[in-house]
Amino acid sequence: MAKTVDQYFDDLRGTRVWRSIFRSGTGSSTLKRALSIQQNVFLHLFSTKVRTRMLGFNATWYLGTLTLGTFLILVATGIPLMLYYHPSAPQAYADTKDLQFVVSSGLFLRNLHRWSAHCMVFLVFAHMFKVFYRGAYRTPREFNWVIGVILLLMTLLLSYTGYLLPWDQLAYWAITVGSNIASAVPLMGNKIRFLMLGGNAVDANALLRFYVLHCMILPLTAMFFVAIHFWRIRKDGGLYSHASEPATLRANAASSDITAKEAQ
Amino acid sequence: MADPKDFTAGIDSNAKKSPRRIVFITRRTSAQVKADTENQIQTFPEVLFRAAVAIQMLAIALVWIALVFNAPLEGLADPSHTPNPAKAPWYFLGLQEMLHYFPPVVAGVLVPGLVVMALIVIPYFRVNIEAEGLFLKDRQRRLRIFYLAVGALSVFLLFFKVYAALVPTLIMAAAMLLAAQSSSQSSSAFQRYLAGRPLSYWVMTWFLFELVVLTAIGTFFRGPGWAWVWPWQGS
Numbered sequence: 001m002a003k004t005v006d007q008y009f010d011d012l013r014g015t016r017v018w019r020s021i022f023r024s025g026t027g028s029s030t031l032k033r034a035l036s037i038q039q040n041v042f043l044h045l046f047s048t049k050v051r052t053r054m055l056g057f058n059a060t061w062y063l064g065t066l067t068l069g070t071f072l073i074l075v076a077t078g079i080p081l082m083l084y085y086h087p088s089a090p091q092a093y094a095d096t097k098d099l100q101f102v103v104s105s106g107l108f109l110r111n112l113h114r115w116s117a118h119c120m121v122f123l124v125f126a127h128m129f130k131v132f133y134r135g136a137y138r139t140p141r142e143f144n145w146v147i148g149v150i151l152l153l154m155t156l157l158l159s160y161t162g163y164l165l166p167w168d169q170l171a172y173w174a175i176t177v178g179s180n181i182a183s184a185v186p187l188m189g190n191k192i193r194f195l196m197l198g199g200n201a202v203d204a205n206a207l208l209r210f211y212v213l214h215c216m217i218l219p220l221t222a223m224f225f226v227a228i229h230f231w232r233i234r235k236d237g238g239l240y241s242h243a244s245e246p247a248t249l250r251a252n253a254a255s256s257d258i259t260a261k262e263a264q
Numbered sequence: 265m266a267d268p269k270d271f272t273a274g275i276d277s278n279a280k281k282s283p284r285r286i287v288f289i290t291r292r293t294s295a296q297v298k299a300d301t302e303n304q305i306q307t308f309p310e311v312l313f314r315a316a317v318a319i320q321m322l323a324i325a326l327v328w329i330a331l332v333f334n335a336p337l338e339g340l341a342d343p344s345h346t347p348n349p350a351k352a353p354w355y356f357l358g359l360q361e362m363l364h365y366f367p368p369v370v371a372g373v374l375v376p377g378l379v380v381m382a383l384i385v386i387p388y389f390r391v392n393i394e395a396e397g398l399f400l401k402d403r404q405r406r407l408r409i410f411y412l413a414v415g416a417l418s419v420f421l422l423f424f425k426v427y428a429a430l431v432p433t434l435i436m437a438a439a440m441l442l443a444a445q446s447s448s449q450s451s452s453a454f455q456r457y458l459a460g461r462p463l464s465y466w467v468m469t470w471f472l473f474e475l476v477v478l479t480a481i482g483t484f485f486r487g488p489g490w491a492w493v494w495p496w497q498g499s
Binding site: 030033034036037043046047048049050051052053055062065066068069070072073089090093096097100107108110111112113114115116118119121125128129132133135137138139141142145146149152153156159160163166167168169170171172173174176177178180181182183184185186201202203244 | 347387
């Protein structure tokens, strides 16, 4: 009898090379499935099991997952974009033009990067409000909410620093408007602005600084906090579900006790 | 195909190998029976599969958008030529709209700083955790504080002529007054819902409302010199 695709895949997972790479081993028992999460350096951030009720669309609207999705798309499109881009004025603008008209699929890459960035900002806000209205910031999840606020600021900074990189009129004046706000900080406003722009006006120094922030510092910092954010979900008892909270369960148990006594 | 199981189930009666737990119930304690029957599902593969499908659908939508709509690209950056209006990215247009009314130190530093502070401290306030209806307890006193707060805020916004922020504030105040007139015995389901909303809900919803309104005004209704234009007038 011919082998099915599943059997070929099982054979592959049984080979010595595969077994040397993945620590969880083969098999589809509950234990092996749990190990494939727990024994994986990336997936071990998540818990091995999730409450079934949290998988329904209404529980979370999948907003956190989708935000991660936009982040992955942004990394995947951002790296090829870096290959065609020099962070110097006015070469940056010429490179952006080349991406539009010369580079194969350059226009598509830039479009996808830009719309995903807008989408990510929107999704982060939506995720925050959804979490708030579900009351999912409650103990012991307080600090994960704070990390979420940090990630919101990181997202805004990522989007804002990326906004300057095309070096067109839209970019230049949006950043000028924004950096003027920084100079309104009492006492040290102009110093902050100087530090941010590497000068007193938006010019080539500012472009280089924003490029380094946008492509190196901010993504790495964001990934660091995203890892803590995911890990804390597991450590804090999984996704918040009001009906599954110990306090709710106790209250329900107490009220069912009372009704049971009244019935007697 | 599933692997053949490498173990057999059986009943082990050896008390040394499988000890049992016995609970002693004294007069002062009572057994707490934890009925934890909630269904759980394996992360691998069920949850990861769903997450992958969700991300795939998002990616398809974004690819489609990227194929149809081009990202904007204007002329080369020119410090000597200021476009009118010079707009920030859309998510900062709420802030830029506020800059139109207030001095930069208020709209650009104080307000965003306070918003971030407020967001951070949300989970550390008892009133947010307990989540009781705002007007269910101590109604008269809370109504007086509510009138005072809304009155002060309205006068402040009127003084700076911030009608864009005043209108959402008054709409929210009306909803809160309706909540104050409602209770869990109200006939309409909407009123019962409003009556149970805590203070944090009202503050956050007001913030969301202002955020949406100010961002929309900054994006669609502001033209040269930050003057009011209708979207169909062009800029």
